[in-house]
Amino acid sequence: MNIIRKKSWEISQNEVTPKELFEKRRSFIKLGAASLVASGAIMELLAQENLPKITLDFIKDENKNNLKLNTFEQITSHNNFYEFTTNQSAVKDMAHTLKTDNWKIKIDGLVENPMEIDLDDLKKMLMLEERIYRFRCVEGWSMVVPWNGYTLSSLIKKVKPLSNAKYIRFETLVDSSSFPDQDRGVFATLDYPYVEGLRIDEAMNDLSFLAIGLYGDLLPKQNGAPIRLVTPWKYGFKSIKSIVKISFVEKEPLNTWQKQNPKEYGFYANVNPNVDHPRWSQKKERVLGSFLKQNTLMFNGYEKEVASLYNGMDLRKYF
Template sequence: MNIIKRKHWQISENEVTPKELFEKRRNFIKLGAASIVSSGAIMELLAQENLPKITLDFIKDKNIDNLKLNTFEQITSHNNFYEFTTSQSGVKDIAHTLNTDNWSVTIDGLVENPMKVNLDDLVKMFTMEERIYRFRCVEGWSMVVPWNGFSLASLIKKVKPLSSAKYVRFETLVDPEVFPDQKRGKFGVIDYPYIEGLRMDEAVNDLSFLATGLYGDVMPKQNGAPIRLVVPWKYGFKSIKSIVKISFVDKEPLNTWQKENPREYGFFANVNPNVDHPRWSQKKERVLGSFFKQDTLMFNGYEKEVASLYSGMDLRKYI
């Protein structure tokens, strides 16, 4: 039996599907008490809310901070995925070209147990969880997402990094037949493959997560199917999508946006309201679906869990 010790950041079941589904817009009341027993009524409500059926088995998260989840529609309709398009609202309409069947992930580098493994087999190796996290984009918008997947630390423990492994490097699929921008070659928006990286102590932090679904169903293609990284205290571009390779290395990887524009994007990319982007303030953010902006929290609200990782570092220098 797996016993999971709940963390400070984990979020209350009153925000988790299916109960959160009922409370979110009070549609549950509209059905009437007698209809509660009707699975047909529940399925009708699911359809009204445009939520997927729950197809995954996972340990539910708990909501100590009472975070309000964004809707499935909001989460899946506002996406940065440059391999497809720079249009945030347009990704969902063309992401169907991504074929996730028989997806495999290569894990190599400075590890005792390198492997190339089918994603279905990889997922079976670990305890599947729900993690409800804040997600903050460097562009100044944010949302709250109920991810499904497993901890990055559990994968790291499985492959047993050597002592010389100081960083973890992630790489996205390259397939010009799938991704329109990759087909443009040197005229693409960015240089491919998309690369990201974490320092080893960041990677083994309990918050670091490999997500294979959201809202209880498999990961939508526009959100980075079939497997993506989620690092909730960092800006969203660190949470690399459609991962095909994870490498353990001894030198700091050059991540894609740092390579494209080192003046604006650093390796760490920690959410920091005290350090503005060169072209805009980072002090506030707009939650998708909200009109007014709210204050941005240091480390996106996860300061207690991760601030010690950067003790003694000048966070204005190491952006």
């Protein structure tokens, strides 16, 4: 099995699953029994822990921090996905309408190699990794997720941005047959398509990630299938779901929530316990499954990796 070098943001691998299951998986690997993945014993064990079958081949993320991973059930049952509904617990039951077959992503704008790429081809083009990240919602809840996917920088290098490309603009699918809220017209919750953006240097940071799976299986629809952005030092609304278009542009794109309410949501949306949301404090967060709140970390615990991106910037002004 391939192992990647440990990094300061990594989380202990033995927290990815309950300890008993982790140790049994490790034993199978030591025995070289990859063929046993499909065995009845493994399937029964996975079912007991409510975990998906491991269907993806990826480089494991060996982590050194000791954070407890949220369960698959928690991660897939508490979702903000307004294209379906504003009811977080109802998204899971509604997400079956999202059609992900033959998914294509258009990459255009200020690049040498614009392309429209099939998701299956993208899987062959780039090396699949596991990244275990903290995830912090602007609403004050958080979780820890084992994503599977690719560094955003690896895709950027393929398309070769031009020198005047300063930002990347991301766009979610518009399809009223997939997304009920888009079918509501002027009564929709948001103005679609959902749009997000990053500066090029943010996008090139090693933490920026394109996820196609979690817990070793393809991404559930309620979590942004078939491909989503993950920027773990930013609030969750920056991690745009169900991406169909990536454009390289010169000017800062207006993201959806910034357009919706610019006094409450900025372009950067970096996790900052020292800057409250106008309607609530950001100093603490509640981890899904926990009763007590914990302190929110600057940049969600990734200050060492990303703080230099914002040197000289007033983080109260550029929120």
